[in-house]
Amino acid sequence: MQQTMARYFAVRKLTEDLARPLSDADATIQSMPDASPAKWHLAHTTWFFETFILRDHVAGYQHYREEWPFLFNSYYEAEGARMARAARGMLSRPTLADILDYRAAVDAAMERAIGQLSPDVLAMVELGCQHEQQHQELLLTDILHAFSMNPLECAVWAQKDAQHHATAVPHNWLDGRQGLVDIGADTTGSADFAFDCEGPRHTTFLHPHQLADRKVTNGEWLAFMADGGYDDPRLWLSDGWAWRQAQGIEAPLYWADSADGWTSFTLSGRQTINPAAPVCHVSFFEADAFATWAGARLPTEAEWEAAAALHDSTQGNLLDGPGNIRPDPTNTGPAFFGDAWEWTGSAYRPYPGFRAAEGAIGEYNGKFMSGQFVLRGGSCATPRGHTRATYRNFFYPHHRWQFMGLRLARDTA
Numbered sequence: 001m002q003q004t005m006a007r008y009f010a011v012r013k014l015t016e017d018l019a020r021p022l023s024d025a026d027a028t029i030q031s032m033p034d035a036s037p038a039k040w041h042l043a044h045t046t047w048f049f050e051t052f053i054l055r056d057h058v059a060g061y062q063h064y065r066e067e068w069p070f071l072f073n074s075y076y077e078a079e080g081a082r083m084a085r086a087a088r089g090m091l092s093r094p095t096l097a098d099i100l101d102y103r104a105a106v107d108a109a110m111e112r113a114i115g116q117l118s119p120d121v122l123a124m125v126e127l128g129c130q131h132e133q134q135h136q137e138l139l140l141t142d143i144l145h146a147f148s149m150n151p152l153e154c155a156v157w158a159q160k161d162a163q164h165h166a167t168a169v170p171h172n173w174l175d176g177r178q179g180l181v182d183i184g185a186d187t188t189g190s191a192d193f194a195f196d197c198e199g200p201r202h203t204t205f206l207h208p209h210q211l212a213d214r215k216v217t218n219g220e221w222l223a224f225m226a227d228g229g230y231d232d233p234r235l236w237l238s239d240g241w242a243w244r245q246a247q248g249i250e251a252p253l254y255w256a257d258s259a260d261g262w263t264s265f266t267l268s269g270r271q272t273i274n275p276a277a278p279v280c281h282v283s284f285f286e287a288d289a290f291a292t293w294a295g296a297r298l299p300t301e302a303e304w305e306a307a308a309a310l311h312d313s314t315q316g317n318l319l320d321g322p323g324n325i326r327p328d329p330t331n332t333g334p335a336f337f338g339d340a341w342e343w344t345g346s347a348y349r350p351y352p353g354f355r356a357a358e359g360a361i362g363e364y365n366g367k368f369m370s371g372q373f374v375l376r377g378g379s380c381a382t383p384r385g386h387t388r389a390t391y392r393n394f395f396y397p398h399h400r401w402q403f404m405g406l407r408l409a410r411d412t413a
Contacts, residue, residue: 004122005114011129012107014088014383015045015136016100017322019289021156022143024096030089031149039099040072040088042139044218045132046103047072049110052361053078053128057111057121064105070096078360126193127361133386135142137402140267140325140381144402148254148265155269157323162336167381173210173410176299176401177306181206182307184351185390197365198390200353203303211299211307215340215405216290219275221261221282224290225251235292240285243398253281253400267325277281278339278405284397287343287406298345301374308336308377309389318384325381338382340405341375341393350370372396 019027019038027038036044047069054061063069073082073093074109083091094102110125117125180203185192189201211364216351230250233241243249254265255273260271264281282290291297316338319325323358349369372394378387395402 001114001122004125005223005396008110009107011132011383012103014321015042015139016103018136018139020322021094025097026143027096027144028089028092030086030145031142031146032087032401034086034399036085036138036144037091038139038143038146038367040091041092041101041135041142041336042096043068044074045128045135046099046106047196048131049125051119052124053110053117054106054113057117057124058109061109061113064102065094065122068102074195076360076363078363082121084179086182096106096251102308120286124361128308130193130386131197131364133168133337133383136319136383137379137381140319141305141402142265143269144254144265145268149157153265153270156267157325159268159271159326171212171214173411174213174307176209176211176409177210177305178206178208180204181302181306182185183302183390185388189363192388194388194390195392196357196362197348197350197354197369197392198383200351202352206306207208207411209303210410210412211303212296212408214335215278215342215407216276216294217275218262218273218279220294221252221279221290222273222275224413225291226385229289229293235289237285237288239397240283240289243265243283244283249283252279252286255281263382275379279398280340280379280403280405282406284343284395284399286344286400287404290406291408294406294408296410298343301344301346301376304376304407305353305389305407311336311389313337313378314385315389316378317380318378318382318387320384337375337378337387339380340377340403341379342377343404343406344374346374375402375404 017044022038030037050064051069055063063113069079070081071083143156146304147156149315182201182203184201185198187194187196229235230244236244252264256263260272263270264273288298316335318338351367354366356362375393375395376391379402380392395404
């Protein structure tokens with residue numbers, strides 16, 4: 001019980017620490033329909049615990065505010081009507097202070113309830129913590145997008161030290177595993193946490209292939225741009241080329257050219273591009289076009305997982321706390337975790353034998369298994385300890401406001 005509550009309060013504290021620099025106005029704005037206001041993230045993660053733990057498993061619990069579930073339910077049809085996602089930025093009330101009071105009240109109720117929760121419900125508390133860690137990354141990426149829309153280009157956190165512009169080293173090719181391999185998480189009684197979409201564990205076949213030993217860098221992306229990569233339709237998927245033309249895409253999100261060279265807007269304000277750092281904020285369409293230009297391809301998620309399983313998922317440039325959100329060079333060898341999520345060429349579809357859970361919680365992942373692609377590995381905004389080799393992130397192919405990058409693969413037979 002004590003371990004569960006320590007875990008719970010550590011996760012809850014980090015969310016509030018990340019939001020601490022924000023004013024009420026900062027926390028209220030919604031810069032695009034795909035993003036959510038910061039205070040909505042703070043409230044929704046609280047609603048999750050209030051609904052699925054306190055309401056469902058603590059006798060006599062009453063909602064903090066009876067009308068708030070309508071405001072802070074995300075997509076759970078089983079939980080009834082909810083505010084349209086694109087309208088979340090209209091919530092000038094409740095205020096940020098009101099939301100923080102809500103968090104404190106639910107935290108106090110959780111602390112009182114912990115001793116009466118069954119092992120199955122304690123497992124749900126862990127799901128809630130994992131869910132909040134997902135929203136910690138979303139909170140940061142949504143803040144970044146909102147601040148990027150302000151012409152003042154304000155920093156959320158001051159950069160603590162000068163950016164280190166290391167010299168990028170050529171990538172090497174690593175032989176991937178081949179033949180029959182087992183991938184996916186054991187979701188049937190394993191003590192290790194995994195989301196339902198990570199399993200069941202199953203056997204798949206890998207053809208001979210190699211993976212690059214590092215992510216694609218900004219310097220390599222600049223070479224792609226200089227060679228006309230954004231202007232050559234032969235490199236692009238048809239949908240990607242249509243998207244690139246319609247949106248006028250000419251560089252990764254947040255990049256801008258100037259007399260002094262290319263820069264990128266970050267949570268520490270606008271910074272000079274580091275050629276050795278992993279490229280970030282690129283869509284699946286861009287990643288696929290780059291891979292084609294490079295004479296390679298994106299790895300499948302099975303290829304990526306088989307290689308990454310040999311590495312420590314707690315190591316790498318991951319989120320430890322406020323102010324350390326920056327993709328840094330990773331030139332010391334294979335780094336499968338951190339810096340930027342890696343697009344794979346795999347569609348987000350269920351594994352063989354997948355079954356969604358009963359009830360509202362079954363809506364968590366399964367109903368999104370259409371039209372999206374899998375990313376692997378975590379980013380500089382992913383809380384340390386949250387990602388693992390089996391973790392399947394997923395987004396639509398045009399999305400790029402998350403910390404999204406890529407690693408190359410190639411066939412060898």
